[in-house]
Amino acid sequence: MTLVLSLPKRNLLLLFLFIFILEFSLIIVYLLYSGAILTDPLILLYPFLWINSSIFVLLRILPTNIPLPRKLPALLLGFLYFVVLAYLSSILDPGHIFHGHTISNHDFGLRVAFASMPPGWAPSLFYSGNLVSIYALFFELIGYLSLSYLFYRSVLNFDRFALSGAIGVFSCVGCTLWPLVGTYLTSISGSSLPLFLSTHQSYGFSTLIFITALSLLFWNLPKRDF
Numbered sequence: 121m122t123l124v125l126s127l128p129k130r131n132l133l134l135l136f137l138f139i140f141i142l143e144f145s146l147i148i149v150y151l152l153y154s155g156a157i158l159t160d161p162l163i164l165l166y167p168f169l170w171i172n173s174s175i176f177v178l179l180r181i182l183p184t185n186i187p188l189p190r191k192l193p194a195l196l197l198g199f200l201y202f203v204v205l206a207y208l209s210s211i212l213d214p215g216h217i218f219h220g221h222t223i224s225n226h227d228f229g230l231r232v233a234f235a236s237m238p239p240g241w242a243p244s245l246f247y248s249g250n251l252v253s254i255y256a257l258f259f260e261l262i263g264y265l266s267l268s269y270l271f272y273r274s275v276l277n278f279d280r281f282a283l284s285g286a287i288g289v290f291s292c293v294g295c296t297l298w299p300l301v302g303t304y305l306t307s308i309s310g311s312s313l314p315l316f317l318s319t320h321q322s323y324g325f326s327t328l329i330f331i332t333a334l335s336l337l338f339w340n341l342p343k344r345d346f
Contacts (some may be wrong), residue, residue: 128344132179139175153277156238159271167240167259168324173331174266181273182342191276198272205264207254215251262329270337298329 147164150156158164184191206212231246240259247254 135179135183136172136176140170143239150238154236156301162324164238164240167238167257169327170259170263170330171240173334174262177334177338178266180338180343181270182344184273184276186276191248194272194275197275198268201271202268205267209260210254211260211263211264212216213253213255214250215253217250222334245246263334267330267333267337270334270341273324274337 151158203212229248233244233246234242236242237244241257244258245254245256245261
C-alpha cells in the first residue's frame, strides 16, 4: 500500500525536516565550539519542544477574515494575557526606579546573548530600563507569544460579534490557568517546592504544562486542511 501525501502535507513535512536538521546542526556546532560540559542533555531538548510545537500549531491555524474593529477586544485580551504570562515568568519586571537603582549604581541598556547559551535558549534578550526590565529566553518568548495568539483566536472564535472578548475569556479560563501555574511553580522551585524538584524537573514540568495549554487552546480552533 502506497502512502500518497498531498502537496501541503508534503511541504509541511519537508519544512519540519529542515527545521529538525537545522536544530540538530546548531546543537552540534554549540557542543563542538562552546566548550560547555552538559550533565543533562534534556536541557538542549526543552527549548525545541516549545519552539517546534509553537510553529506547528501556528501553521495549522486557519487565518481569519474578521474585520479589524471586531478583533480589537480579543486583541486587547490577548495582549493582556501575554503581559500576565511574561510577568509571572519574569520576562517582564518593574524597572530600576521601582527598586531605588540609578544609572550610577546599575547597568542600563540592551544586551542580546548568543554564544554563551545553547541554541533555543539563545538568542536571548536582556534589557535594563527605568520603567521596565526584560529578561527573555528565546524559547519562552516564542512559546508565550504563541499561547497569547491562540488565546486571542479562541476569544475571537467563541463569539464573532460584540463583546466577544468579554465572553471568550471565560470560555478559555481553564486553558489559561495551566501556563500560569507552570511558570509560577517554576519560579518558586528553588525554595518553596520540595528539594527533589530539581532544575531539570521544573523545566520538564513547565514544558509539559506549556504543551498541554497549547493543545487545549489549539483543539477547537479552525484548522487548515493538511
